Every structure is written in C-alpha cells, then in structure tokens.
Amino acid sequence: MRNRFDEQLEVLNVELIEMGVLCEEVIAKAAKAFLEHDNEAAKYAISKDLEIDQKEKDIEALCLKLLLQQQPVAKDLRQISSALKMITDMERIGDQASDIAEISTMMRSKSFKKVEPIEKMSTATIKMxxxxxxxxxKKDLQLAKDVIDYDDVVDDLFDEVRNELIDFIRQESENAEYYVDLLMIAKYFERLGDHATNIAEWVVFSITGVHKDLDGLHNSSTSDYLTKLLDQRKKE
Amino acid sequence: MRNRFDEQLEVLNVELIEMGVLCEEVIAKAAKAFLEHDNEAAKYAISKDLEIDQKEKDIEALCLKLLLQQQPVAKDLRQISSALKMITDMERIGDQASDIAEISTMMRSKSFKKVEPIEKMSTATIKMxxxxxxxxxKKDLQLAKDVIDYDDVVDDLFDEVRNELIDFIRQESENAEYYVDLLMIAKYFERLGDHATNIAEWVVFSITGVHKDLDGLHNSSTSDYLTKLLDQRKKE
Incomplete structure (x- = not known):
C-alpha cells in the first residue's frame, strides 16, 4: 500500500514538472510573440494554454484520488494539498501568457522605442x-525562499517599465496607444511573478507546514483541519 | 445521515452567501476609495480582504470535510466541487479590490477629468x-448565464476607458502618470468581471454538469472522475 502510494506521489511530481515546463514554454513564447512581433509564437502560446488547462484537470484528478483513496496525513497530505494549490497558479500563468500573446497580435509592428525592462521581466518570470x-x-526550502525574494526584482522592473512608459507617452503622445498596450503586457508579467511567488509559498508550506498567509489566522487552515480529521479516522 | 448532509450543504450555502456579501462590500469600498479619494474606505477594503481570505479557508475546510466524510455523488458532488472553485475566484476578487484600494491611496487627489465608464465598471462588477x-x-441557470453574458458589458466599458484615457493622455501628457494609474484600476475592474464570470460558469456546471472549459476535453474532468470513483466505492 505504502509503496503504491509513493509511486503515485512520484507520478504527481512528474506531472507537476511537466506542467512547469509547459508554463516556462508558454511564457517564453508569449515573450517572443511581443518582442519579435511573431504571430506564430503567439499562436503557439495560445495553444499551450489549452494544454496547461488539460494538465490542471489531470493533476487535480490525481490529487483528489490520492486524498480520497489513501487519506494521507502530515507531510504527504501537505504535499498533495500544496500541489492542488500550485496548479491553480500554474493554470493562471497559462492564461496570462496567452493574454500577452493575444495583445501582441493586435499591436502594430511599427518600430517604437524599446523598453528593455520588459525583456528582463520575461526572463525573470521564466526563472521564477x-x-x-x-x-x-527537490524539497529545497532555500530555493523556494529565493524565488519569493526575487519577486521584488520583478516588481521593481515593473515600476521601471511604468516610469519609462510614462516618459515615452509624454514625449510621443501620438503613440500613447502602443505604450499603453506595452504597459498592459508589463502588468501581465508582474502578475506572472506573483503567481510564481504563490507557487513558491506553497512549496514552503509543503516542506515546513507554515504558510505566510495562514500565519496569525485561527487554526482553521485546510491542511490542519484535514490532518486532524484524517488522524482521527485512522484511530477509529 | 442524509439529513445531516443536507444540513451541512445548507451551512455551505450560507457561508458562500456571506463570502459573496464580503466580495460585494470590498468592491464597493474600493470603488469609493478611488472615486472619492477616501482613504478610510481604502483601509476598510484592505481589512475586508483579510476577512475574505479567512472565509476561503473556512469554506475550503468545510468542502473537504463534506467530500471526505460524506463521499457525495452526482449533483451534490458537483455542488461541492463548484463551491471549491468559486471560492478561489472570490478570494481573488478580494485581492484585486484591495489592490484597487492600495493604488487609490497613492494617487494624488488633485482633480482631473472624470472617467465615467470606470464608475460604471464598479457598479457592473458588483452586480455580477x-x-x-x-x-x-437559487440554482438559477438563467441568472448564471446572464452574468456570463454581462461580462461583455464590462469588457466594452474597459475598452471605452482605455480609449478615453489614451485621449486624455494625449491632451494632458503632463498628467500621464495619473491616467496610467486609472488605467490600472480599470484593468482590475475588468478582472473582477472575469472572476464573476468564472463563478457563474461554475454555477452552470453545478446545475448542469457541463462546464464551458471542459467541453471537448477528454473525460478527465475532476468531477467526472470523482463521480466514477465514488460510485464504484459505493458499489463495493
């Protein structure tokens, strides 16, 4: 029983890695779509988003199966409930990258000023x-914490983009529309960073049992609750 | 057993209504914060967001308890899994309204041109x-479908805001920063509309068993899977 469970946890890990790879790809293609005005890359990003949606359903089904059939406790339970949360953020990453791709296809490809910090934002979010x-x-707590800290870099880059774009708009107000679209894209990248941060926070939770947003709240976190509930049932 | 379950489903409904009321309040306060430059309203919105976060945990725990203890099937199962999905969107509504409130407190209160469609966006999203x-x-399919259709109104309003703001920026490029902040706020309202739409789509699913995003995918939707799994267990 136990070995079968470990095997299934391994399958869960592999599925999550695959979903993670899809997320990296979709961001990279979305970035290419708008940086190089590449409509093929945009189409590819949009199609990847559908794959990510399907992957979310598959992993969700697997997690629920593990929860219901195996009724895991403590660390295993945390790992599965973290996975359930992480895939929600990964699914949104797909949505947002797909939105970037879509805006890109509607932007005119005429050459305007380059906004370098947006390029940096795309690299930073893929890394995160x-x-x-x-x-x-790898259950690597330090790496998860590094990702969380790195979100400040993305937020600072967004502020840079915002200020740079406001300057550009003042200088060439006839191109305001183009720069406003760029600003929207930068905003999407900022949110991609937020989602990566959320994922990392769930990783911290899965390893330590402590989640930033659950600190200071009453003892009603789902995982605490489930742990108690399932422990009780095992005893019965 | 069955009556106890119905009672618990009733508790779930009440909790969802309460969370819904919190969401309406947080949007209303965030709108007030920026329309009237009201910092008290902003603080209130930010504090409501924390209440919403707590509510999400409570409802999530309740849903998981119902799933594990009662192992519901078919319609009941759909109702609970829809609730689990809906609260994720409601939690994001709290986040985004809180972001609107935060941007508002940083905006200068000097009077600029009014952007009426943003006011309409706030009213429309509360309604949704x-x-x-x-x-x-009320398990009202038509009402859920009306909400989904109404998202077009919000999207059109966003386009109006965007075009209006681009004009304003061209006319008074010295105030570009202010208008860019307004654009961000409008973007948050547009996303509030998206979340309300997601909620409505899960309502449709809970009533009909059909979800827009699950159409055409393989038979791997969580709920299908769970239904099969639990039906099988009942038979054993």
Missing amino acids: VTESIDAFV | VTESIDAFV
Whole structure:
C-alpha cells in the first residue's frame, strides 16, 4: 500500500514538472510573440494554454484520488494539498501568457522605442517559475525562499517599465496607444511573478507546514483541519 | 445521515452567501476609495480582504470535510466541487479590490477629468458578483448565464476607458502618470468581471454538469472522475 502510494506521489511530481515546463514554454513564447512581433509564437502560446488547462484537470484528478483513496496525513497530505494549490497558479500563468500573446497580435509592428525592462521581466518570470517547481520537486526550502525574494526584482522592473512608459507617452503622445498596450503586457508579467511567488509559498508550506498567509489566522487552515480529521479516522 | 448532509450543504450555502456579501462590500469600498479619494474606505477594503481570505479557508475546510466524510455523488458532488472553485475566484476578487484600494491611496487627489465608464465598471462588477452568488444559491441557470453574458458589458466599458484615457493622455501628457494609474484600476475592474464570470460558469456546471472549459476535453474532468470513483466505492 505504502509503496503504491509513493509511486503515485512520484507520478504527481512528474506531472507537476511537466506542467512547469509547459508554463516556462508558454511564457517564453508569449515573450517572443511581443518582442519579435511573431504571430506564430503567439499562436503557439495560445495553444499551450489549452494544454496547461488539460494538465490542471489531470493533476487535480490525481490529487483528489490520492486524498480520497489513501487519506494521507502530515507531510504527504501537505504535499498533495500544496500541489492542488500550485496548479491553480500554474493554470493562471497559462492564461496570462496567452493574454500577452493575444495583445501582441493586435499591436502594430511599427518600430517604437524599446523598453528593455520588459525583456528582463520575461526572463525573470521564466526563472521564477522554473525554480519554484524545482524547489517543490527537490524539497529545497532555500530555493523556494529565493524565488519569493526575487519577486521584488520583478516588481521593481515593473515600476521601471511604468516610469519609462510614462516618459515615452509624454514625449510621443501620438503613440500613447502602443505604450499603453506595452504597459498592459508589463502588468501581465508582474502578475506572472506573483503567481510564481504563490507557487513558491506553497512549496514552503509543503516542506515546513507554515504558510505566510495562514500565519496569525485561527487554526482553521485546510491542511490542519484535514490532518486532524484524517488522524482521527485512522484511530477509529 | 442524509439529513445531516443536507444540513451541512445548507451551512455551505450560507457561508458562500456571506463570502459573496464580503466580495460585494470590498468592491464597493474600493470603488469609493478611488472615486472619492477616501482613504478610510481604502483601509476598510484592505481589512475586508483579510476577512475574505479567512472565509476561503473556512469554506475550503468545510468542502473537504463534506467530500471526505460524506463521499457525495452526482449533483451534490458537483455542488461541492463548484463551491471549491468559486471560492478561489472570490478570494481573488478580494485581492484585486484591495489592490484597487492600495493604488487609490497613492494617487494624488488633485482633480482631473472624470472617467465615467470606470464608475460604471464598479457598479457592473458588483452586480455580477451578487448575481453569480444568487444564481448558485437559487440554482438559477438563467441568472448564471446572464452574468456570463454581462461580462461583455464590462469588457466594452474597459475598452471605452482605455480609449478615453489614451485621449486624455494625449491632451494632458503632463498628467500621464495619473491616467496610467486609472488605467490600472480599470484593468482590475475588468478582472473582477472575469472572476464573476468564472463563478457563474461554475454555477452552470453545478446545475448542469457541463462546464464551458471542459467541453471537448477528454473525460478527465475532476468531477467526472470523482463521480466514477465514488460510485464504484459505493458499489463495493
């Protein structure tokens, strides 16, 4: 029984890695779509989003199966409930990258000023997603914490983009529309960073049992609750 | 057993209504915060967001308890899994309203041109959230579908805001920063509309067993899977 469970946890890990790879790909393609005005890359990003949606359903089904059939406790339970939370953020990563791709296809490809910090944002968010999944798989607490800290870099880059774009708009107000679209894209990247941070916070929770947002709240966190409930049932 | 279960489903409904009311309140306060430059309203919105976070945990624990203890099937199972999905969107509504409130406190209160469609966006999103929860509680399919259709109104309003703001920026490029902040706020309202739409889509699923995003996918939706799994266990 126990070995079968470990095997299934391993399958869960592999599925999460695959979903993580899809997320990295979708961000990379979305970035390419708008940086190089590449409509093929945009289409590819949008199609990857559908794959990510399907992957979410598959992993969700697997997690629920593990919860119901195996009724895991403590660390195993935390790992599965973290996985359930992480895939929600990964699914949103797909949505947002797909939105970036869509906006890109509607932007005119005429050459405007380059906004370098947006390029940096795309690189930074890909790094964050990759490392948050790595941290989960390797149970690497420090790496998860690094991802969380790194979100400040993305937030600072967004502020840079925002200020740079406001300057550009003042200088060439006739191109305001283009720069406003760029700002929206930067905002999507900022949110991609937030989602990677959320993933990393669930990794911290799966390893330590402590979640930032659950601190200071009453003892009603789902996992606490489930742990108690299932422990009780095992005793009965 | 069955009556006890019905009672617990009733508790779930009441909790969802309460969370829905919190969502309406947080949007209303966030709208007040920025429309009237009201910092008290902003603080209130931010504090409501924490209440919403706590509510999410409570409802999630209740849903998981119902799933594990009662192992519901078919319609009941769909109702609980829809509730689990809905609260994720409601929690994001709290986050985004709180972000609107935060941006508002940092905006200068000097009077600029009014952007009427943003006011309409706030009214429209409150309506959508209220009605999506109503639809869930009353199992009103038509109302849920109305909410989904109404998202086009919010999207059109966003386009209006965007175009209006681009004009304003061109006319008074010295105030670009202010208008860019307004654009961000409008974007948050647009996302509030998306979340209300997601809620309504889960309502449709809980009533009909059909979800827009699950159409055309293989038979691997969580709920299908769970239904099969639990039916099988009942037979054993």
